Amino acid sequence: MTTARAEGLVGCTRCARVWPGTTPVCGRCGARLESRPARPLRRVWGWWALGVAAYVPAMTWPMLETRVLLSSSAETAVGGAVALARYGEWLVALVILLASVAIPVAKFGAVALLALAVGSRSRGRAEARHRLHAAVEFIGRWSMVDVFVVALLASTVRFSWIATVRPGPAVLAFAVSVLCTMLAARALDPRLIWDLDEEPSPRVP
Amino acid sequence: MWAEHDLSRLIACPTCDTLTVSDGVAEGMRLTCARCHRVLVSPRRHAVAVVLILAAASVGLAVGAAALPFLTFHRFGLTRETTLLGAVLRFEGALLVLSATVLALAILLPVARLLLTVWVLLPLVIGFKPWPGAARAFRLAEALRPWAMAEIFAVGAGVTLLKASDLARVDIGPAFWMLTGLVVLVWAQESILCRAGIWEALER
Known part of the structure; x- marks a missing residue:
């Protein structure tokens, strides 16, 4: 071979x-x-940093703004999940936490791990790293489902002037975070992961 | 050293750079990369014609799914129809960015990919020379693949449907079934199409 x-x-x-x-x-x-790209990790870390930076407002800004008559309330993604759990909707709360916290954080961790491995020319385990990279590339796009649901829900569920639901600014931050993480994962050339298996690998700056 | 004419028999795995010699793969067989197991060549009988038909049908389904009624609400004696296009374009102000993002990822890019696929495959199926820009069109269609999120949007629409049916009586419109059909057709195209075969046909 x-x-x-x-x-x-x-x-x-x-x-x-x-x-x-x-x-x-x-x-x-x-x-x-x-x-092989000349400076392979510059774009990976660039997109990764943007993705992490956008994730902070995605969690702290309101995801949904609900107006009932004259009172209005705004919930963050995690706040909404906690409220749902209090109402006994454990399953929905769990799905929201998984999609908005567990998966994004796992993706940041996985991309950073792979970029660090390539950067430090840590040898071996190409098969496992390749699987991790493929998993991040596969799952990455599916995080957009959150954004689609909030957008569709807010615009379809409007029955009267009494109650309205509007997407909060966190939706946009979340979308930016997902797209940047996708770009970071794609900027990582998978051939570099397999190069780590080879004897002796040429210098990767 | 490799001679120029030998190089056309070689395949470099885009994932791991491993070289594979390909001397023709029989229909129904698959050639996979020995190192990372990526499928390199997987010819199927009539695959190009089938993918072309599916892509053309998908364009129709995508347009219908976007523009025809998706849900009909019944509440307080009122009836209201929603289309996906209308739902996506409803926002104003800063949220217009959200409208544009969802429109691009869920509708425009998937349709663009399908049209590019038809542009590339139609001349191949009817036995003409590839149309101008076919190679670039196919490269673009492949590059757009991760960003065309029709199937993810369909799942999101399904979740919205479940959520909305908690709140009101909801009838499912034709767009829902067209969206479901679109997901199946796009998935079928992805699994039937042998990209190596298309590239070879475009090079000939």
Whole structure:
């Protein structure tokens, strides 16, 4: 088993075509070719930091603003889950906590772990790390379901002038956080994870 | 060293960079990367024609799901119909950004992907030369894949439906079934399409 880089070739990450090592652009699909990115982790950490930064207001700003007659109340995602749990709706509360706290935090942790492993050229365990990366890429998009539900719920559930539900600013922050985390995971070239398995790996700056 | 003509027989796994020699894969078989197990080639009989038909049908379903009634509420003797497009576009002020984001991810990008797929596959199926920009169109369609979230939006719509039925009597409109159908068709396209085969056809 050998890699394109070890053979002095370069593989297109979009269409998998193989070219001589110095080819700049894929002759089949037109994608830019790069055996390995020059500073592979800069974009990963950039998107990761933006994702974490947007997550803070996503948790502290109100997610839903409810107006009944003249009184209005605003709830954060966690506050809403706690209120639901008090009413005995444990399952819904658990789902909200899972989707808005457990999964996002796990994604931040996983991307950071992988970026640190690549950055420190920590050897081995490529198979497990690859699975973690694939899982983050798969789950990442599904976090947007929260945003869709809040948007749809707020605009469909409006029966009269008595009660209205409006999405709070936290919805936008949450959407930005999810999209940035997706970009961070995608900026991490999976070939670098597999490179960690190889003897001796060229320097990754 | 590898000669130029040998390189076209090679596949570099986009996930792990491992080289695989491909001397044709029989229909119904799969060629996977020996190291990371990614599926590299998986030809199916008539796959391109089937995917083309599914993509064209999906465009119709997507437009219908967005524009036809999704839910009908009955409450206090009033009846109100909601469409998904109307629900998404209802916001104003700063929340217009939310409208735009949901519109792009849930409707525009999925439809754009489907149209690009039709552009690439139609000439291949009817035996013409690929239409101009086909390679770039297919690359773009593939790049848009993670951002086209029709199926995630469908799940969100389902959750909204459950929640709304707690509060009022709700009738399900045709858009709900079209959205469900769309999810199934998109999933079928994803699992049937052999990307390596399309790239080879575009190179010929």
